[in-house]
Amino acid sequence: MNAMSHKLSPLFDAKTLVIVGASQNYERTGGIPVNTALRLGFGPDRLALVNPRYREIEGFPCHPDIASLPFTPDLAVLAVRASETLQTLRAAHAKGIPAAVLFASGFAEEHTEQGEALQREVVEFARETGMVISGPNCLGHANFSTQLFATFLKGFETPQPAGPVGVIAQSGNMAAIFMVMGARAGLGYSCFANTGNEACVEFSEYLEYLADDPGTKAVLGYVEQLRDGPRFLATAARMREQAKPLFLLKVGDSEKAAEAAASHTAAMAGNAIVYKAALRQAGAAVGGDPGQIIDLARLWRTGRRPAGLRTCIVSVSGAGCAILSDRFAEAGLEIPTLPAEVQTKLAALLPSYGMWTNPVDLTGQVTNDLSFFTAALNALLETDALDCIVFYIMGYLLDLVAPALIEAAGRTGKLLVAIDPTGAERVAELEAAGVAVLPEIGQTARALGGYLDWAARSHKPAWVPVPHAPLSTAPYRTLNEAEAKSFLKRYGLPVVEERIATTADEAAAMAAELGCPVVVKILSADILHKTEVGGVRLDLKTPEAAREAFVIVTESARKALPAARIEGVTVQQQVSEGVGMLLGVTRDPVFGPVLTAGLGGVLTELYQDISLRLLPINRDIACEMLLELKAHPLLTGFRGAKPADEEALIDVMLKLSDMVMQAGSALRDVEINPVLVRPNGQGAVIVDALISAQI
Amino acid sequence: MNAMSHKLSPLFDAKTLVIVGASQNYERTGGIPVNTALRLGFGPDRLALVNPRYREIEGFPCHPDIASLPFTPDLAVLAVRASETLQTLRAAHAKGIPAAVLFASGFAEEHTEQGEALQREVVEFARETGMVISGPNCLGHANFSTQLFATFLKGFETPQPAGPVGVIAQSGNMAAIFMVMGARAGLGYSCFANTGNEACVEFSEYLEYLADDPGTKAVLGYVEQLRDGPRFLATAARMREQAKPLFLLKVGDSEKAAEAAASHTAAMAGNAIVYKAALRQAGAAVGGDPGQIIDLARLWRTGRRPAGLRTCIVSVSGAGCAILSDRFAEAGLEIPTLPAEVQTKLAALLPSYGMWTNPVDLTGQVTNDLSFFTAALNALLETDALDCIVFYIMGYLLDLVAPALIEAAGRTGKLLVAIDPTGAERVAELEAAGVAVLPEIGQTARALGGYLDWAARSHKPAWVPVPHAPLSTAPYRTLNEAEAKSFLKRYGLPVVEERIATTADEAAAMAAELGCPVVVKILSADILHKTEVGGVRLDLKTPEAAREAFVIVTESARKALPAARIEGVTVQQQVSEGVGMLLGVTRDPVFGPVLTAGLGGVLTELYQDISLRLLPINRDIACEMLLELKAHPLLTGFRGAKPADEEALIDVMLKLSDMVMQAGSALRDVEINPVLVRPNGQGAVIVDALISAQI
Structure with a gap:
């Protein structure tokens, strides 16, 4: 990246x-980066040490x-106590150093008045001076292309080949685990950063840097909470x-x-369901443990x-x-029955007790005749x-068919994955050729489900985030049912005659x-659950019954x-036939307005059968939401009932x-x-409806 | 095991x-067992080879x-073609050999008339002679205590230490994968068998042998279908x-x-939901891939x-x-908040930014002070x-705390598990001391969820299977609603007045x-969905309305x-208030009558929210079934509704x-x-109700 082209340059x-x-x-935080730089051969032109x-x-x-340094370094790595941070920052700024990383803990994460005050001072200092300050309470960061390791994470004492993957983690431990697991998986890294308390620089700003960094082709991240949702969404886009x-x-x-994350980052982890929906809508793939994230990167590395x-x-x-069918179906993969012409080709090759519909059981015959494997593979590649x-x-059989797979990988865009439970020898060759090799079935199913879902979404039109007016500080009030309905009516939504x-x-x-x-219903903004x-x-069949109902309710x-x-x-007119659906819009503090769709009634809550999206949505997203339910x-x-007017629901x-x-902010x-x-055609x-608004 | 004490001895x-x-x-099926026996030093007193x-x-x-063998061996291993099987069996029988294992394929699994006929002849031969015949179409079996490997699975050429784990697999490949993965995990084996076509000996008979074998302390199995449900249930008990x-x-x-399994074993995989419920009710733990089964064994091996x-x-x-909390909660583990006195102890040890409620975040301080780890560990062991x-x-930190964990394992009955994503050096020591070490979070969550569920169930009163009268060959008829209700009434079930x-x-x-x-309902045994x-x-408020309803329906x-x-x-009397539940009894071809409970209405089918048990059930099982929903x-x-009379439902x-x-068979x-x-107290x-019976 061109120097100084981004705030975090x-x-x-x-x-x-x-x-x-x-x-x-x-072994100490002040010693590890010294050791790393010395082992990497940094001379006095690139490295300066300070300790009286x-x-x-x-x-x-x-x-x-x-002050007594013979040159002005680009970056100050502060391995000093929290209490010495400010004076050190001042000295660095006086020397003309534009950036610093703060390792020390003892700031806001301690939940003490002193720690919080100290952090506020750092923020204030950064604002006044324009110095770029990372941390505090962080493990630091690194750039593999410059071999600059401003971190007390060990393991970089030998030159690290730069690779395409950037890492940003809101946890030092996760940063470390990503680095170790990724290195084992043969991923190469461009940059990494542990964001720490994010006092002056927050997650999405790191992400922005990597988004614009031409050396970074993919980003792995660990997120507990985003401090700037709109910036994140724009960067993800x-x-x-x-x-x-x-x-x-x-x-x-x-x-x-949520409790653990809150304790950890001094901030709420937020509504997990909204986060997942938002991250996915923004085009990310979301995983549940570090191994899964590394596996996503391994699948992506195949170039497919x-x-x-x-x-x-x-x-x-x-x-x-059979086992793969179960686990893959569970992970949301499609296992289509193969086209007839492919089945015909396979059937001609396989013994009668094989299978050729998909799954394909090649049977033990493969051991005896490799050309047979190649022929079957070709039939599958061609469709x-x-x-x-x-x-x-x-394992041993995978080694046997590895040359055929490697050759195939060279001429197909299909994703080829091998699951090797017993340790093949040619794994590295396969991976170099673009065949992903994963060790375990359950793990592969989860990774593949996540990866193919992400990949398929990446080919669809992107969702474009729109900045939202923030909520007003003036109070909102709950409209009564009649007001709520006329509000909806004003925007063209179909409400019952009443x-x-x-x-x-x-x-x-x-x-x-x-x-x-x-139907007769009580009218009161104070009564939410009538x-x-x-x-x-309900079902008042005469005006007289409506009169009685007035008194009763x-x-x-x-x-x-x-x-x-x-x-x-x-x-109200009683509308009798139809499927009762729930549509809700809430304001997420991070991401803004969120639409929830689900079936009306108590079971939706019990079964958690809802679909969420950030607003605005378009027709495709509305369709997707309903399909997800x-x-x-x-x-x-269902079961002989008339199809409902789904188009009308989508329109709503x-x-x-x-x-x-x-x-905007009025609602x-x-x-x-x-x-x-x-029923279909009847709208x-x-x-x-319940609405909270300023009108 | 004493020789000849079981049919499969x-x-x-x-x-x-x-x-x-x-x-x-x-490399051939006829050569591998020869190689194994020779490498293990079998002499002419234990091994005979036949090939003209x-x-x-x-x-x-x-x-x-x-015929020309100088002694009568205990077992004949047949590495001959399907077509030569019968003549070879006859020769073995004539020599006085009591048992044989058939490697050859070409029998019923081929779905050909010839193959099926050949298999019938083998079955007939076994019945006539009393010879114990395993297979055909199998990988064979092995007994690690006698070092007798009647199998063409490789890898037993060096002496294998016998261990406590037996394996039975309805797939040669799964048998092989269990053996390889288990060996890597350091499991020792007592016996294994691949059951093949189960022409003469079926899965549960192998299981019976291992159940009675004192050298076998645990059994791992791969099941596609059980041919004898009652025998399985009795053995599992x-x-x-x-x-x-x-x-x-x-x-x-x-x-x-299901398709793959059917193609594979020439038999239906059966109703997967019933199988899972039945296996669990019989006291087994059920896993979804081989890695998970091996992990269950690793956790069991800790002795806890x-x-x-x-x-x-x-x-x-x-x-x-945070990550573990999510994955463990998903896997059904309980993560209770620690008792106040434990929290107090931990809080005194940990820095302010640690966590002590559970999860416990020891923070990076562990690195600096190990005694601190031991003190925290003790506080957790004591509760x-x-x-x-x-x-x-x-990894490196795990090595550091390993001695404390090993010492702790010696004085606690609690299950101790370490997740080591980065490769610690002291894994073997930890495992030897009874601390399970697993490499990955997702994998650990699934294994631990399955294991603790199994372990907890193993402490509860066992379910005792009861043999059921088989269905009669005479036809069953669907009773009309009135007949069905009087049937139920006869057995003391509460039916609506009608x-x-x-x-x-x-x-x-x-x-x-x-x-x-x-309520007025049509009465016809021909109409299932009224x-x-x-x-x-519904809701006919006057006799006149009932009269009209008669005409309408x-x-x-x-x-x-x-x-x-x-x-x-x-x-019928209209019973208005209450929760509508569904109870069904169906006949599973393998396991007999199965009770299904769920909420009434169409959503139960969509959400698959049902609970199943084999009959008979007792009060505890009925309670469990409802709790599972x-x-x-x-x-x-729920949501302010009156509690329903759950006791009355359990009684039903x-x-x-x-x-x-x-x-019995009449129903x-x-x-x-x-x-x-x-509502509670009102029954x-x-x-x-719909009933199919012979009355």
Whole structure:
């Protein structure tokens, strides 16, 4: 990257460094980077050491302070105590050093007043001076192309070949684990950074640097929380444009993890479900443990990015075929039955007890005749009906077929994966040729499911994030049902015909006007759950019944919630047939407005059968959301029911998205529950809604 | 095991063997066992070779036929073609050899008439002669205590230390993979067998042998289908009594896997959901891939079998804590907040930015002070509130704390597990001391979830299988709704009050008699889905409404299904309030009657939220079944609803179980849908039921 082209260039593109608090104990944070730089052959032109206690370390001159350095380094590495941080930063700035990395803990992560005050001072100093300051409480960062390791992570004492993968981790431990596991997997790295407390530089700014760094072709990250959601989304979108994958490990699914992350980073882990939906929508692949992230990178390294999930399973055993089928189906892969012409070719090759539909069981015959493997492989390579072929073949046999696989990899764009449970010898050759080799079935299934899902999405039109007006500081109020519906109506959303009645007689008259059956519901902005207070009467077949209902619901509601201000009742047309769906818009503190879709009713909560997207959405996203629901078959006509008007529901979703974008900060959140999706051609109608807004 | 004490003793306890079709090509099925036996130093007193083409192999005498052998071996290993099998078996029998293993394929697995005929002849021969015949189409078997390897699996050419683990696999490839992966994990084996086509000996008989074998302390298995469910259940129960674990890899969750298994073993893989429920109920742990089965064995090998799932996560990083929390929660582990006194002890040890609630974040301080690790460990060992402690600690640090862990393992019954993503040096020492070391988080979560679930179940009262009367060959008929309900009533099950009406006037009269509101439903054994044909009218508030309903439902049903014999309508009390549950009993071809419980309604099918058990069940099992349902909170009072009478529902389940046991083969299946579980204290009532029976 061109020096100084990005805010973080002073950190990552530094050629020279000073280590303040340099130590000759190479087990200490002040000693490790000294050892690394000396072992890599840094001379006094690139490296300076500062520690008043030493004159030299291994014969390398050590200076008493920054002021007395013979040159101005690009970067100051501060291995000093928290309490010495500010004075050291001032000295560095006075010397003209533009960037610093702070190793010390003892800042905001301690949750002490002193630590927080200290961190505020660092932030203030950075703002005033324009110095780029990474950390504190971090492991540092490194740039493999310049071999500058501003970190107390060990293991870089021998020259590291630079590679295409960048790493950003909101945990020093995860940064370390990524580096170690990735090195074992043969991944090469461009840069890494542990972001620490992110006092002055936050996760997405590191990401921005890597997004623009031409040496970085993919980014692996560990995320607990994002401090700047919009910046993240914009950066992820830029990475998507460049086809730079972003593979993120995100925690916080469980309460305990959220607790751990909160304790760890002095910040809430946020709503895990929203995070996952947002990261995915932004074009990232999300994994659940470091091994999975490394596996995604291994699959990406093959250079193959299929547009679909159509996978062929090839084994020499029926059992292998069956096990992979189960695990792959569970991981969301498609295992299509092979086209007839491919089956014909395979059937001609295989013994009668083989399988050729997909999975393909080559049987033990492979051992006796390799040309037979090559012929079967060719048949699979030739068809357009597959995106990926997975070979589950024991170690020695994998070695036997390796030349055929290597040759095949040279002439196909399909993703080729071998699962090697028993240790083949030719793994490195296979990997060099672009065949991914993974050791274990469960692990492969999860990695492949995540990778093919990511790859397929990367071929679809990108979602473009739109900046949202922030919430206003003025208070929002809950609209009553009638107000909420007229709000929706204003934006073109279809709401049920209804009237407001403030007396029993009015209720009866309105029932007659609307036509029975009608529904009578209590009208009060103070009552969120009308049914629970006896505030709803359904299926009122006569105006007289509506009159009675007025009395019943107002009395029930008064009894249940004496403090609620009751504004009357709504009398609504009863829409009987249809699938009741829920649509909600909430404001996520990180990502802004989020749309949730699910089936109406209590079971949605129990089964957690919901689909989320950041707004705005388009038609494709709305379709995807509905397809993701396990309850989706209810819309298409389940068990002999009429298909529902899904198009009308999609239209409601799009109008809701537009409404939120147009209303801006005046609207906080919306819950439509239910929108009744009527039989095909009859539209959808919103029966009830809650809105919190400023009107 | 004492020779001849079990039907399969002639196979497994053989001391001497003859290899028929012996080859000097050690890559061939006839050569591999020769090589193995010669390398293990078998002399002419234990080994005989037969092949008319050779006089000797490596100087070892080779005989032209079985008749001319100088002694009578215990076991004949047949490495001959399918077509030569019978004549060879006859010769072996004539020589007095009691057992044989058949390697050859070319039998029923080929799905050819010839192959099937050949297999029938082998079965017939075994029946007539009493010879114990394993296979055909199998890899053979081995007994590590006698070092007799009647198999063409390679890798046993050096003496194998006998160990506690037995393996039975319905796939040669899986047998091989278990052996290789297990050896890598340091498991020692007692016996293994690949069952092949199971022409004469089926899976459960092999299992019986291992259940009774004192050298076998645990069994790993790969199952596609069981040919004798009752024998399996009885054997599994015996293993449970002896606390011998049974860890089974079962395939067939997905359609594709079922297809693959069917093609592979010439038999249906069966209902995967029933299999999983049955295997678990029988006391086994079920895994989804070979790695998972090996991991279960590694955890078992620690000698710790906790009674609960209460797990403490210990890491030196908040990120590690968070990741493990997510993955462990997903895998069903409990991560309880630590008791206050333990927290107090830990808090005194840890820096302020550590965590001590569980997960426990020791922070990087461990590196500086090991005594601190030991003190924290002691605090965790002392509490009774934990069953298992998992350490996620980087390689070099794990080496550092290994002595403390090893010492701890010697004085605690808790399960101690270390996850080592980066390769520690002291893994072998840790494992020898009873600390399980696994390499990867996702893998550990799955293995630990399965293991602790199994271990906890092994401490509970065992389920005792009861033999069931098989279905009769006489036809079963579907009872109409009224007959079905009186069937249920006879066995003491609570059914809704109802009358049968054959005219509209009768319907009105009965409505008056029962008291309104009532429900009117079409009565016809030919109509299974009454609602779908417009055959149900609810909430009839007057006798007049019931009269009208009679006309409407009979006309609708006639129109929808003109061929259905309509026997009238039932007029039922309308039970309004309650949770509608479904209870079904079906007959599984392998395991007999199976009870399914779930929420009534279409969503249960979409969300697959059901719980299954083999019958009979007891009260504990009934409770477990309901607790397993995601919909269970609906019974305990969800979102302000009244709690339902769960006790009454359990009572219905137990009576249903008794009914099935008592009715025996007269009853085929039952579907109660719904049983309405009314508010607590008000009981449960069966509103509708379908029964297929002989009455």
